Structure formats: structure tokens, C-alpha cells
Amino acid sequence: MTEPAPLPPGYPQEWEADVVLSDGMVAHVRPIRPDDTEAIHEFHAGQSDESIYLRFFAPIKRLSDKDVHRFTHVDYHDRVALVMTVRDKLVGIGRYDRLEPDGPVAEVAFNVSDHHQGRGIGSVLLEHLADIGREDDVRRFVADVLPQNRKMIGVFRDAGYEVSHEFDDGVIAVAFDIEPTDESRAVRMSREHRSEARSMRQVLHPSSVAVIGASRRPDTVGRVFLEDIVAGGYRGRLHAVNNRAEPGTLIEGLESVASVRDVEGGVDLAVIAVPAPDVLQIVDECADASVKTLVVASEGFAESGPEGEERQRELLERARRYGMRVLGPNSFGLINNDPEVSLNATLASVEHVPPHGSLGLFAQSGALGVAVLASAQRRGLGISTFASAGNRVDISGNDLMQYWLDDDATSAVGLYLESMGNPRKFSRIARKLSSIKPVVVVKSGVGGGKYATPRGHRVRSTQERPEAFAQMLKQAGVIRVENLHQLFDVAQLVINQPLPAGRRVGVVTNSDALGSLAADAAVSWGLEVTHGPVSVAAEARTDSFREVVEQALADPAVDALIACFIPPVAQIDPEVVDAVEQAVDRSDKPCVATFLGMRGVGATRRLPVYPTPEDGVRALAAASRYADWRRSDRGERVRPEGINRRAAHHVLETVLAQEPAGRELTPEEADALLSAYGIDVWPTVAVGSDEEAVDAYKKMRGTVVMKATSPLLQHQPGQGWIRTGLRHPKAVGAAYRDLDALVRPLGAEGIALQQMAPPGVAVEINTSEDALFGPVVGFGVAGLPVDLLGDVAHRFPPMTDVDIEDMVGSIKAAPMLDGYRGAMPVDHGALHDLIARVSVLTDDHPELAHVRLNPVMAHQDGIEVLGARVHVAPAPTRTDAERRAMSS
The missing domain is CATH 3.40.50.261 (Succinyl-CoA synthetase domains)
Structure with a gap:
């Protein structure tokens, strides 16, 4: 095997990817290299006259050395080209060239081998080029296509973008924005699914x-x-x-x-x-x-x-x-x-x-x-x-x-x-x-x-x-x-029985002790016992037990049945099992059964049989939770209005150009980033003396709070690092002197003044870019619930409105948001909107290593973000990006 040629300067190795084509076979996508010259000539020589004409608008029998040099020598910025190979043979080429240096519009073109048509090669190359372009501030692709080139027009049209066409001088001018849309994402995932399933x-x-x-x-x-x-x-x-x-x-x-x-x-x-x-x-x-x-x-x-x-x-x-x-x-x-x-x-x-x-x-x-x-x-x-x-x-x-x-x-x-x-x-x-x-x-x-x-x-x-x-x-x-x-x-259970319609269960048995055991287990697993326990005599015959089973299944207040039977003698009559199974088969409700002493019962039956009632009840509870989820509305993907991705990207790009290893954003940078996503942080004024504090208060007017801002103090709740309700210059000066005397011996620096928010519930919203999970959004009630009890709910973007509602309601401190002990409920709509914006922000920008909004004051009339810390770092390679790629 020959040694590969050295990679050219600036070669973006992270663009390389293995992909599954529409026929289920594997191909490799990578940036073009100067040593692809012979492969380009061989590829072109294998194309039909028609394919050559559709690509170049001319019958070019052989590409000139000058053309091939231009094709293979790119800067990977204004001029980008990808090749696809199958078993080291070049089968497709895709490229874009910006119309202006650093400009937002680029002309895109593709060429797919005649011998590999219909394998989805053009679609994969477009996906990868669009994702690369978006990362480098390209916003729009344009292309000139001959009317008879239906395949290429189909590649653009079927990708899920909103494509415009203009016919001029025998050529169709195609143009479309490459920002992902719901349709383009759905198309990509559908293609990925079909390819990998095949x-x-x-x-x-x-x-x-x-x-x-x-x-x-x-x-x-x-x-x-x-x-x-x-x-x-x-x-x-x-x-x-x-x-x-x-x-x-x-x-x-x-x-x-x-x-x-x-x-x-x-x-x-x-x-x-x-x-x-x-x-x-x-x-x-x-x-x-x-x-x-x-x-x-x-x-x-x-x-x-x-x-x-x-x-x-x-x-x-x-x-x-x-x-x-x-x-x-x-x-x-x-x-x-x-x-x-x-x-x-x-x-x-x-x-x-x-x-x-x-x-x-x-x-x-x-x-x-x-x-x-x-x-x-x-x-x-x-x-x-x-x-x-x-x-x-x-x-x-x-x-x-x-x-x-x-x-x-x-x-x-x-x-x-x-x-x-x-x-x-x-x-x-x-x-x-x-x-x-x-x-x-x-x-x-x-x-x-x-x-x-x-x-x-x-x-x-x-x-x-x-x-x-x-x-x-x-x-x-x-x-x-x-x-x-x-x-x-x-x-x-889930293979042999229908899913339960709810969590209401009936319990029937021939043993009071066994019935109580089953009922207690049901309650402990979140099920509701609405029928029974009904117990027949220990020596009851098959007909008696069948009767109570049928009565329970016929009860409209029962969604599922727990049947427990213990043999009165050493051997149980198989007719009992048959009777229960036949009754269940005639019903549309699931049943879990326990026949104590009957090893192996259920191995060939539709009726799921468990060695203990607890095993069956636990399985039934799991199936009930799953059935609840399956019936529930999963919601719509959140898409907050007023988002400016370009402005946020500019902030991140500027900071990382200055500090390639990343750093925490200044308050001004954090404000610019968050405001691009419609998140407004209340301003704070840093003060270094009681005189500065009083001067700042006179400019702010109204009621203010004073707080210590050192990161050393953020995880020490209840220590008096904040003074609230300050309404007079003397109170502001005194508060500064008191707070300064408290924090200075600790080596903590930083005191700030801020307008006082309406009363409500302080919550925290945070995100982190996890190496395994990607972006993770966390939510909890700020202070002791988060810091001491770890009462935080996590969800994973992209999120739906139902995900956010469930996230807010799942924390143990959720009652505080709903009017606990006579307080006014907070504005859930405003709170959900803020979480949605944070979710989309972190999903769009993997450079956001950590974002912490704290405190966020949620109240009956809205929500106020009072503090924000943002740390950025070089973007990791996410395992599920906007372009298809196999894991490696």
C-alpha cells in the first residue's frame, strides 16, 4: 500500500466522514487534495458525454491540467471541495465557491459518477457542504443548472430547503438559504434512517x-x-x-x-x-x-x-x-x-x-x-x-x-x-x-x-x-x-398483552396475604387499586376463581388485572391457569399473574406469569408508564421568535479568535450573546466604595439590591451576600460598608448594584456542553433546592414545548412555582419561553461550554434574568451533527 501524500496546509481533517449511502453501503467523504489529480482525470474519463455536458455546459473530452489544478487546489474557505470515495475509487465531487471573498453567497456544483447514480451521493455531498458553509458564515447557495438536468434539480428540491428558480438564457438559476429548516432536518433524518435500515x-x-x-x-x-x-x-x-x-x-x-x-x-x-x-x-x-x-x-x-x-x-x-x-x-x-x-x-x-x-x-x-x-x-x-x-x-x-x-x-x-x-x-x-x-x-x-x-x-x-x-x-x-x-x-408483558389504558388495577387472589402483598406493591409502584383485593376461599374451585377474574376485567374502573393464586395442595390444577388465560384473552385489558409453586408456567403461554407478585407488578407499572408516555402529546419543537444566530456567532467567533482556548465572557459580551436570542439580562453596576455606590444609586433611582459578585461566594447560600430593598442613599452607603466588611476578610472581591426585581421565585437555568451527551439543559429553584438537594431537572435539545413543561413540573420544588402557601403562581409561559431560548442557544452553538442564568426571578407578570455567566471553549465535535456521519 503506497504512503499517502502529505496533507496540504489548512487541510480540515474534521470534515472527513464515513457515511452510509441509500443502498446501505459505506462511502467516505473528505476534502479534496492536490494529489487527487489523477483520480479527477480518471473520474472524468469514465463519465458519459451527457453527464459532462450537464456539468460543464460543454463537451469537454479531457479536463486541462490548468482546470484540474484549480479544482484540486482550494483554500478550504472561499473555495471548498469535497470528494466521495467507495473502495478508494472517486465516485462524486461537490464544491462551492464564494461569489465574493468572505461573502455570504456561494455557487455550488456537483458531479456524480454515472456508475454510482441513484445511491444518494449528491444528497450527502450537499448536506456536508451546507453544514461546512454554515460554520463558515455562508448563508446561501446558488447554482446554474440546465433544464434537462432533472437529477441535480431534484437534489436541491428534495433536500427540504425553500428553493427559488429563475429561467434565463436557457439556464435555470437555483438559489436557497442553507439554514436548516424543519423540513430539511426531517429529510436528512429520513434518509439516514432508510440508509442505515437497509x-x-x-x-x-x-x-x-x-x-x-x-x-x-x-x-x-x-x-x-x-x-x-x-x-x-x-x-x-x-x-x-x-x-x-x-x-x-x-x-x-x-x-x-x-x-x-x-x-x-x-x-x-x-x-x-x-x-x-x-x-x-x-x-x-x-x-x-x-x-x-x-x-x-x-x-x-x-x-x-x-x-x-x-x-x-x-x-x-x-x-x-x-x-x-x-x-x-x-x-x-x-x-x-x-x-x-x-x-x-x-x-x-x-x-x-x-x-x-x-x-x-x-x-x-x-x-x-x-x-x-x-x-x-x-x-x-x-x-x-x-x-x-x-x-x-x-x-x-x-x-x-x-x-x-x-x-x-x-x-x-x-x-x-x-x-x-x-x-x-x-x-x-x-x-x-x-x-x-x-x-x-x-x-x-x-x-x-x-x-x-x-x-x-x-x-x-x-x-x-x-x-x-x-x-x-x-x-x-x-x-x-x-x-x-x-x-x-x-x-x-408488552409482547403478549395489550398496553394498559391507565393505572387503575384490580387484584384477585385466593390468599388474603398474597392479595395484600400484590396491592401494596401496586401502590408503591404508582398504580391505583380500584378493585379488590378480591379473595376467594383457599380451596375454591376453578370456576370460582374464573368468576372473580371475569368480574374484575369487566369492571370499567379497572385498566389491568393482577391475578395471584396459591395451590391448596402441592400440585396446582392446570385448569386454573387455562381459565385465567381464556378470560384474559376475551378481554382487551392486560393481566399479570402469579401461580406460586408453578415453576415454568407461562413459558409457552400468552399469559405472562411471574414467580412473585412484586415482579409482575413492577413490570405492569413500567408498561403503564410507557403507555402514558405513548398516549401523551410529545409537543412541537420549540422555535422562539426574534433570534439572531449571526450576531451570537460573531460574539463567539471574536472571543475565540482572541483566546483560542476559551474563557469566561465579560458581562458586556454575555449580554450581547444572550440578547441575540431574546434573553435580556438586567444590568448591574460594579462599585468600589460607598461613595460610588451612592452615586450609582442616584442614577438608577427606585429600589435597588446590592450583592457580592465573587464566584467564591456563589455556592455559599444563606450567608448574607445580598442586601435588598434599598430605597435611600444612606441605606445604600451603609449596605456597602456592611457587605464590604463581610466579604473582604474572605478575599472575595466585587460588589454590584442592581435594580430590585419584583418579588417571586428565584430559579436557575444552566447548560453545559457534555462530551458524551452534547448540550444538556438544567433547571431548578435557585438556592438550597439546587445547591444542597440537587433538585435539578435535565433535558436534551432539541426540545419540545412538552419537554419544557415536563421539565419544570418534574422538580421536587415545583409547587413553589404554582402558588405555594398562598403565593401568586409565576408566569409559566414566560418561564417556558426563556428555557426554550436557552435550549435553542446551546443547541446552535457547541462553543458554549457553560451558561448559567442565576438568579432568574419568576413572578406572576413575567420573568427577569438578574445574573448570567457564560464560558466559551473551542467547539467539540458533536456525535449527532447536521450532516450524516458514522461514529468512529
Whole structure:
């Protein structure tokens, strides 16, 4: 492999990205380089006369050296060009040139290979160019297009922008603003979903599979994979690859080949089970054989140390360059139980694989893959598809969720997560998936960071902010559980029963003690017992128990049923179980049941049966909360009026040009930034003596407050750092002397005067740019509730009006905002508007490391921002930006 040429000066490496095209294959986008000269000539030579004419408005057989030099030598500012490659072959070019240096308008153009039309290449290049342009103050794209170039006109029209057309002298002049719109975002996400879902369909529905490392020796990893695929009745073509066996050697009844290159008819999916040092060579062979997907079962990658980390990095780099998806390394494999596929490419023998069903499962590590499948199999829970990501170098739970969105064979999803590479994208996809199918998540590491994330995973663990992660799941409608046991408790309920219409439950039993236990558990989990507990005699016959079950289900005040039965003798009559199941089947209400002493009941039944009432009630409560969320209005994305993004961007750009490492904004800079988003901060006047304080008061008039402004004091509530209700010059002078005497011995500096706000409730709104979550917005009642009790609600932009309403109402101190103990309720509309503005501000500008509005006085007539601190830093690379890109 030849050494790449040195990168040109100013080369923006952060623009490089791997993307999934509309056909599910992987491509690479990067800035153009001078060493692309030969590739440009080769690309142009392969184009049809028509394509050349549509791009250049002339029949240019060969580009001149001068033209190619101009194309490949750009400044990455006024002249920007991107290329897209597939397996190192150039397949598309996109560029823009500003009409004026540093100007806001640029002319955009594209050229897509004739051999790669229809794969969404032009759309991806436009997305990336528009996002790059916005970051560099380009506001509008223009282009001249020949009328017969319908494909290019379609790229602009279908992108979701408001496009204007003018016909002049045989050419259509196209123009559009590149600021994202609701429609353009929806188009981008829809394209991303279709591409990634199609990519996962190729992974899960291969027409041919090769097991590389299929040994003749039993009990080796490759041999076990091969045996399990054969035993599972895979419906496609299966091949054994063993470079140490004589060609034609029979392994599991299959004639082996020495290399995947020797497989006739090609291979869709290759299972790699060879020693880690040999994997990269096998990847190259798979590329030569045009393999689409790799399942890398081999160990010895990032989980094993620095050498393995480098090997894993190279694995991803090669696979992406060759356009292949990777499950693993260190993967337990995948399953597709579709009868038309019947693929068990795992290390689980056929007798331990759950039957065909409608639960989609995802786990990260191989060991957990074993536990997940074993738990499902013990309960008789059928699965549709399963994947173990191992070190998750490429394919993740986000990819599987994109597939499950459209998969009619999957009615519920279970995910066991150890770490998360792209929480913003997870939240976005999970919210969409949860709106149509239950998503149950086990997230390890609830101990708040006590245990380290397993080595090999791409991104640090969410253990560092467990409370934020929990609220992110809640915002997305995900059912959060603590362990695998609870995951399957919930799964067997939501798969086999309708969702409850409310939280009202009936309890029927043949044991007063068991009924009380179930009722107490229901109340403790937020359910309302409206029927019963109704208890029949311990020795009651089946008919009696069926009768009370039917009466409870017929009660209009009951949304769900809890049925508990303890056998009066050692063995229970199965007719009791049949009777309950039949009654429930005739109803549209869900039921959870406990038949004490009946091990395994429910393994093949639609009626979910639990070993204890508490297990069933906990699952029912989770399903009820999910049903509430699903019925609720998720609201509209907030879009406050009066926002000037350019003015805010100018403030941030100016500060970071002066201080590239970032710093806290001055009050004047913070005011300019916040006012660009319609957030007005009440002015303060810094004073250094009692005379200055009195002079400032005379200019302000009215009632004022005096406060110490040192950051050293901001987390020491109740210490008297503020003087309120000052209405006279003498009072102002005395207050200054008193406050100065208090803070000076502490080494704290800074005293300021401010107009006194109307009485109300002081709240705090803050944001931070988290390396994992991206922007996080926090809200709480200022002072002790936030500082001492940690009573803060977090939400994740982009936010809806319902998100904000729920955020404000979710804190424990929320009653203070609604007229606590006779006080006047605050203006919730004004408060929600302020939070919306902060949410959009932090979502638009990743340079905002921290923003803290405190205090903010909320009162019955509005809201006043009395203090603000803003810290800016170089913008991190967000994991879910405005342009599509695969995680790396």
C-alpha cells in the first residue's frame, strides 16, 4: 500500500466522514487534495458525454491540467471541495465557491459518477457542504443548472430547503438559504434512517455466509459457528473457509476452500474466527471478494491493551475504506429467526436459541450475549433478531433500532448497554421507535462510576452522569430497567398483552396475604387499586376463581388485572391457569399473574406469569408508564421568535479568535450573546466604595439590591451576600460598608448594584456542553433546592414545548412555582419561553461550554434574568451533527 501524500496546509481533517449511502453501503467523504489529480482525470474519463455536458455546459473530452489544478487546489474557505470515495475509487465531487471573498453567497456544483447514480451521493455531498458553509458564515447557495438536468434539480428540491428558480438564457438559476429548516432536518433524518435500515437488512438477511476459520477440530470457535449455522437450518448458501485444510476437505458436510476469494458466487456475510493478528489480512481478502458485512468473533483487540487498540483502529479503517460493515470484534454473533433466513451465526447451540418470535435483542459483550439468549430461551420468549456488538467498533444499538423501526416481525425491543457512543442519536431514534414499539433498556453502571467501562468500547460510559442519562431515557420514552431479569419481565408483558389504558388495577387472589402483598406493591409502584383485593376461599374451585377474574376485567374502573393464586395442595390444577388465560384473552385489558409453586408456567403461554407478585407488578407499572408516555402529546419543537444566530456567532467567533482556548465572557459580551436570542439580562453596576455606590444609586433611582459578585461566594447560600430593598442613599452607603466588611476578610472581591426585581421565585437555568451527551439543559429553584438537594431537572435539545413543561413540573420544588402557601403562581409561559431560548442557544452553538442564568426571578407578570455567566471553549465535535456521519 503506497504512503499517502502529505496533507496540504489548512487541510480540515474534521470534515472527513464515513457515511452510509441509500443502498446501505459505506462511502467516505473528505476534502479534496492536490494529489487527487489523477483520480479527477480518471473520474472524468469514465463519465458519459451527457453527464459532462450537464456539468460543464460543454463537451469537454479531457479536463486541462490548468482546470484540474484549480479544482484540486482550494483554500478550504472561499473555495471548498469535497470528494466521495467507495473502495478508494472517486465516485462524486461537490464544491462551492464564494461569489465574493468572505461573502455570504456561494455557487455550488456537483458531479456524480454515472456508475454510482441513484445511491444518494449528491444528497450527502450537499448536506456536508451546507453544514461546512454554515460554520463558515455562508448563508446561501446558488447554482446554474440546465433544464434537462432533472437529477441535480431534484437534489436541491428534495433536500427540504425553500428553493427559488429563475429561467434565463436557457439556464435555470437555483438559489436557497442553507439554514436548516424543519423540513430539511426531517429529510436528512429520513434518509439516514432508510440508509442505515437497509444496511442492517444486508447484515441480517445475507443470501450467502462464509465462516472463515472453520476448523476441522471440534470445539474451536470457527467450527462452533459453522455447526450452529448448519444446525439452525440456514436457508442461504454456506461456505467453510480454512486455509490450513486441503481444498475440498469436508467440514460439517461442506467442501472447504482456502480463501474467501475462492468462493463462487460471492459472499454477503463473513464470520471471522481466526487469531487476532490474522484478522486484517482476512479483511483484505474479504474486500477482494466484495464481502458486504463482517462478524468478527476474534478476541485480542482493544480489550487486550495498546497493541489490540491499534489493531482495532486499523480494522475499522480498512473495513470503512472497503465499504463493509463490522459487527464486533469480540462479538458473540447474530441471529435472524425469520423462517426465510433461519440464521444462527452465534456460539449458542440450537437448543439454547430462543424460538421464532417478535422480540428484537441487542447486547454488547459476548458474555452478555450468552446470558441474554439463555434468559429468553428459559422463558420461552421468541425473538426476531439478535446481535452482539462486542467491542462495538462499528455496528451499534442505534443501527439495530433503525432496522427495527421498519421490521414488521419485531413488536418490542430489548437492549443491554454497557456504554454509549452517540447518546444524542440514540435519544432521537429511541424516541421515534418508542412511539410505535416498546423499547426496554438495561444500562449497566448504575453505581455512579464505581466500575469502569469495559475496554474496547468507543466512548466513555454514561456512568459519569447517571442522572442525566436516566432523564434522557425518560425523555425518549424508553422503559429503563435494572437487570436482565426485569427486561424479560417487561418484555413478556408488552409482547403478549395489550398496553394498559391507565393505572387503575384490580387484584384477585385466593390468599388474603398474597392479595395484600400484590396491592401494596401496586401502590408503591404508582398504580391505583380500584378493585379488590378480591379473595376467594383457599380451596375454591376453578370456576370460582374464573368468576372473580371475569368480574374484575369487566369492571370499567379497572385498566389491568393482577391475578395471584396459591395451590391448596402441592400440585396446582392446570385448569386454573387455562381459565385465567381464556378470560384474559376475551378481554382487551392486560393481566399479570402469579401461580406460586408453578415453576415454568407461562413459558409457552400468552399469559405472562411471574414467580412473585412484586415482579409482575413492577413490570405492569413500567408498561403503564410507557403507555402514558405513548398516549401523551410529545409537543412541537420549540422555535422562539426574534433570534439572531449571526450576531451570537460573531460574539463567539471574536472571543475565540482572541483566546483560542476559551474563557469566561465579560458581562458586556454575555449580554450581547444572550440578547441575540431574546434573553435580556438586567444590568448591574460594579462599585468600589460607598461613595460610588451612592452615586450609582442616584442614577438608577427606585429600589435597588446590592450583592457580592465573587464566584467564591456563589455556592455559599444563606450567608448574607445580598442586601435588598434599598430605597435611600444612606441605606445604600451603609449596605456597602456592611457587605464590604463581610466579604473582604474572605478575599472575595466585587460588589454590584442592581435594580430590585419584583418579588417571586428565584430559579436557575444552566447548560453545559457534555462530551458524551452534547448540550444538556438544567433547571431548578435557585438556592438550597439546587445547591444542597440537587433538585435539578435535565433535558436534551432539541426540545419540545412538552419537554419544557415536563421539565419544570418534574422538580421536587415545583409547587413553589404554582402558588405555594398562598403565593401568586409565576408566569409559566414566560418561564417556558426563556428555557426554550436557552435550549435553542446551546443547541446552535457547541462553543458554549457553560451558561448559567442565576438568579432568574419568576413572578406572576413575567420573568427577569438578574445574573448570567457564560464560558466559551473551542467547539467539540458533536456525535449527532447536521450532516450524516458514522461514529468512529
